[in-house]
Amino acid sequence: MAERGLTDSAIELQDVVKEYVSHGEVVQAVKGVTLAVGEGEFFSLLGPSGCGKTTTMRMIAGFEEPSKGVVRLRGEDVTNVPPNKRDVNMVFQSYALFPHMSVWDNVAFGLKQRRTPQEEIRRRVGEMLEIVDLTGREKRRPRELSGGQQQRVALARALVNRPRALLLDEPLGALDLKLRQAMQLELKRIQREVGITFVYVTHDQNEALTMSDRIAVMKDGLVEQLAGPREIYESPATTFVAGFIGTSNLMAGTATAGVLRIGEGRVLVPQHDGEVSVTVRPEKIILSVDEPDGDLSVVPGTVAEVVYLGTYNSYTVSLADGAEITVFQQNAHDSTITAERGDSVWLSWQAQHSYVMGS
């Protein structure tokens, strides 16, 4: 009997482990992942290569069988169900379009396997091609299309089956930056339009932050943090998450009475004593020539590098203990470059923007 899941989640993984035997040694690609993806949610698996995100997705699709644990789709145990009998579809990193078939036949492939009536196939494929803006290119072969168009064919081919969830394996990896950004918004629009659960695998934190309702940040086969984009960015659960998402500045040392001293500076770490590490987002730091007043974390340093980046400047500031801190400063109408290479400056930020990891 299929055991019912705890929630009515679209996808549920429970203590899922994947082991490989490589050169006689057991390697754990996924070391125990438990997560639930809600109905209609845009869910991202984010992490560096080798973190187990793709393996996790392939276990949801059915291409890999978990060594331990349970995979459920809408509460139904599908752990040992082959991919062709699972109601999820995947968009492959290489698109995997069938080269010997036209765009139309590629998109109709899944419906034909399910012996859908001809009339319905015609209607649904037509509708789907309209959604992905490929009407008029039905007879083309995949290789006659641009990268972005191929990507949309792959999307249509999966979505036309109205799966319970759509799995996307770094689908924008092969596109150039401009197209990638356009496709991010496009994907989000299509997801809202069809209302299907999306599980999105990526190593690109911007992509994950832009599109996701929730993100699972993975490292070494484990989920480090599972939360919404804002929470992941503003209050990372581990130093790894802090470092992986956005640019992070790390300061470490021994704190006494809630204060970490760096040179002449002081970093406020309320309720912490002993070994601490502090991370601050570059855009939260204010750069000034004079020592600022107020109840702030204040650290002196020397400007090591200034990079003009259009909408903002990026400063690299060396601290007394050798740490390098990145500071972003908006190029608003009233701001000019306030410091140059070699200048002594003060960095300051509000205590709430420090993210402290103590011992």
Add this chain to the structure above:
Amino acid sequence: MRRGRLGDRLLHGYTWLVIAWLSSPIAVMILFGFNDTPSKSNTSWHGFTLKWYAQLFAIPDLTDALWNSVLIALVSTAITVVIGTMLGLALGRHRFRGQGTTNFLVFAAISTPELVMGASLLSLFVSANLPRDRITITIAHVLFSLSFVTVTVRARVVTLDPSLEEAAKDLGAGPWATFRQVTLPSILPGVLAGAMLAFALSIDDYVVTSFVNGSTLTFPLWIVGSVKTGIPPQVNVMGTLIFGIGVLIAIANAVAARRRAHT
């Protein structure tokens, strides 16, 4: 400049010389199929005639031998293509126990001298008490052409994106539907090339066949047997027809490949 032009001319001349050298035996074969020779020997030109085309099947033994060859080539090609495609797919796609050994055997079958293969097949058939006939010839032909089909298919399989088959399965196709609708069309050029190779190897094999034929004669065996008494012009005509069919298949394949590349 002058020297370059001279070099070009020399290269042109040399190229045509090589082409003429390579095609002269074929030209002679075709030409002597039209030779109005009065005797059994067909070695000197006696004027043009089409009568050998009209009397193509006038020598019953030769006709039997030709049909034997065609039948054996068709059957052995069909068997070879099926087994070779499966082998090529397995070797190109999967990792399995005994893979290294299989790869070695495929290579060994290509590099074994035909005389050795023929002699060992004969002793195998004799000790297995199999009567030597068209069946043993077919078995032998499958054996020596299998490796060529395997290698051609494997070469095609390794260039194939493995996620194509995963995509088919993901879209609801079972293993057989995946093979028929996605895998086979993708490796078809390799399978066809392998089939043509197997057919060509089979239809003109002499060495291995001469060991395992028993009393059955194939086209090449009949020709060698009639060398002493004189090769009749019908042989030239049959050779011309086989060559013509081969050329047609090659052209059709080239056209199909070009169409595949353009659509």
